[in-house]
Amino acid sequence: MKNLVILLIIFFSILSCTSKDDKKFYLGEVEFPVKPTPGVKEAMAAHVIPSQRQLAWQSLEMTAFIHFGINTFTDREWGNGDESPGLFNPDSLNAEQWVRVLSEAGMKMVIITAKHHDGFCLWPTKTTSHSVASSTWKDGKGDVIRELRDACDKYNMKFGVYLSPWDRNAGCYGVSPAYNKFYMEQLTELLTWYGKIDEVWFDGAGGEGRNGRSQEYDWQAYYDLVRMLQPDAVTAVMGEDVRWIGTETGCGRETEWSVTALAPGGTPESCAINKALDLTPSSEDLGSSALLQKAGDVYWYPAEADVSIRPGWFWHASEDSLVKDPDELFDIYLNSVGRNAVLLLNVPPDKRGLITDNDIKSLMGLRTRLDNLYKTDLLNGARPYGHGAMWAIDGDSTTSWNPGRQGVASFVPAIAATFNVAMLQEDISKGQRVERYLIEARSDQQWFTVATGTTIGYKRLLSFPAIKADEIRLTITSSRARPYISTFALYYTES
Ligand code: FUL
Numbered sequence: 001m002k003n004l005v006i007l008l009i010i011f012f013s014i015l016s017c018t019s020k021d022d023k024k025f026y027l028g029e030v031e032f033p034v035k036p037t038p039g040v041k042e043a044m045a046a047h048v049i050p051s052q053r054q055l056a057w058q059s060l061e062m063t064a065f066i067h068f069g070i071n072t073f074t075d076r077e078w079g080n081g082d083e084s085p086g087l088f089n090p091d092s093l094n095a096e097q098w099v100r101v102l103s104e105a106g107m108k109m110v111i112i113t114a115k116h117h118d119g120f121c122l123w124p125t126k127t128t129s130h131s132v133a134s135s136t137w138k139d140g141k142g143d144v145i146r147e148l149r150d151a152c153d154k155y156n157m158k159f160g161v162y163l164s165p166w167d168r169n170a171g172c173y174g175v176s177p178a179y180n181k182f183y184m185e186q187l188t189e190l191l192t193w194y195g196k197i198d199e200v201w202f203d204g205a206g207g208e209g210r211n212g213r214s215q216e217y218d219w220q221a222y223y224d225l226v227r228m229l230q231p232d233a234v235t236a237v238m239g240e241d242v243r244w245i246g247t248e249t250g251c252g253r254e255t256e257w258s259v260t261a262l263a264p265g266g267t268p269e270s271c272a273i274n275k276a277l278d279l280t281p282s283s284e285d286l287g288s289s290a291l292l293q294k295a296g297d298v299y300w301y302p303a304e305a306d307v308s309i310r311p312g313w314f315w316h317a318s319e320d321s322l323v324k325d326p327d328e329l330f331d332i333y334l335n336s337v338g339r340n341a342v343l344l345l346n347v348p349p350d351k352r353g354l355i356t357d358n359d360i361k362s363l364m365g366l367r368t369r370l371d372n373l374y375k376t377d378l379l380n381g382a383r384p385y386g387h388g389a390m391w392a393i394d395g396d397s398t399t400s401w402n403p404g405r406q407g408v409a410s411f412v413p414a415i416a417a418t419f420n421v422a423m424l425q426e427d428i429s430k431g432q433r434v435e436r437y438l439i440e441a442r443s444d445q446q447w448f449t450v451a452t453g454t455t456i457g458y459k460r461l462l463s464f465p466a467i468k469a470d471e472i473r474l475t476i477t478s479s480r481a482r483p484y485i486s487t488f489a490l491y492y493t494e495s
Contacts, residue, residue: 093353174213326365
């Protein structure tokens with residue numbers, strides 16, 4: 001009897017632990033208690049969840065950057081701001097061609113450099129004459145942002161704007177309140193004239209303006225303006241919703257946490273936190289358990305991997321032969337989307353205002369490689385069985401595998417399959433939790449390790465030499481709380 005009572009106590013305490021486990025979530029961020037008991041920080045970090053706009057953004061997976069502007073005509077990467085607007089004259093500009101090509105390649109959003117560091121505006125702004133309105137293109141009646149917006153509507157493509165805070169043309173740059181007002185007027189035009197905006201990209205690059213003065217940006221006011229005018233738009237890089245991955249190679253970290261100790265944005269408060277922790281977006285470790293021990297807060301701050309299809313961000317005739325080939329783009333995909341990041345691939349139109357044939361060829365090659373990769377899930381949605389193989393029920397649909405913190409599940413592929421890529425996904429609407437896992441396969445009655453990994457997050461793709469197996473086993477060896485695995489799939493891809 002005594003034993004039975006003890007057993008019942010244990011049983012009910014396990015039950016209450018499990019149900020308590022997922023009751024409290026923290027939207028966007030959490031502040032740790034001052035004296036946390038061991039394990040509390042990990043558990044709290046595991047329950048930080050993304051906002052709706054961050055969740056929607058993450059599911060886009062592949063997005064495109066368009067660097068286009070005065071630099072396209074001067075063969076530069078960074079203009080000085082003293083270029084004549086008359087130089088801007090794309091004789092065959094066709095934004096529909098851009099969007100059609102990018103959409104066929106699989107991109108779900110296009111972000112354009114509405115203004116780069118040179119200050120030249122691609123829309124007829126009222127804030128300065130340094131814009132398309134003073135160019136020869138369409139006798140000054142053209143509006144690149146409008147044309148792109150309309151093309152995006154036609155192809156059901158999301159639309160974002162890059163507005164460089166650094167402006168080497170504006171006379172008021174460096175006169176801090178005046179330039180902040182000027183910049184916010186530009187932002188207001190972009191966020192009110194062109195319908196729905198899905199991402200606002202605040203570049204971190206900066207320097208002095210034409211008068212040799214530096215500018216203090218009022219980041220908080222910029223964020224508040226975006227929130228007010230476009231509540232669903234994510235703010236990126238120097239913004240609060242989306243983090244720069246820290247390189248321009250398109251390659252994420254092996255261990256990529258969306259819950260970071262890195263404080264989002266460029267406000268003085270965030271900068272002070274990051275300075276105290278000695279963190280920048282390029283730091284190798286942004287979210288390990290060891291780092292959590294030093295942090296006072298953590299944030300949902302997911303990574304965006306920006307990279308250009310060419311060596312430069314703008315189009316240069318000399319780089320027409322240096323476009324990345326489909327295999328390079330596919331590797332970038334594996335190392336960005338496949339490492340818990342959103343890919344932002346830059347494809348710069350040329351002087352005519354068109355994406356060149358070389359870039360199109362590479363993009364279509366990437367599409368073919370992706371179609372081949374995802375053609376057949378060799379697990380065919382097989383349900384796990386065995387110890388811990390429990391599916392979480394969300395509403396009345398079965399959504400994810402919720403195996404307990406150190407769960408093992410076995411899968412029998414529909415056919416004895418040869419595969420060389422594994423895909424794992426966590427249901428990040430419940431946070432990011434998994435810290436370590438192992439994939440094993442049984443072949444000729446022998447179990448052996450196929451791959452090991454650390455973080456999963458929204459998506460993790462692991463590639464390895466092709467193997468044939470009758471049975472597959474996934475073991476979560478460490479997790480900050482009960483993991484929610486929403487996908488486990490196996491693929492074969494020809495290299
Ligand atoms: C950088 C800029 O300086 C580059 O010109 C480019 O726009 C890249 C995406 O961001 O900070």
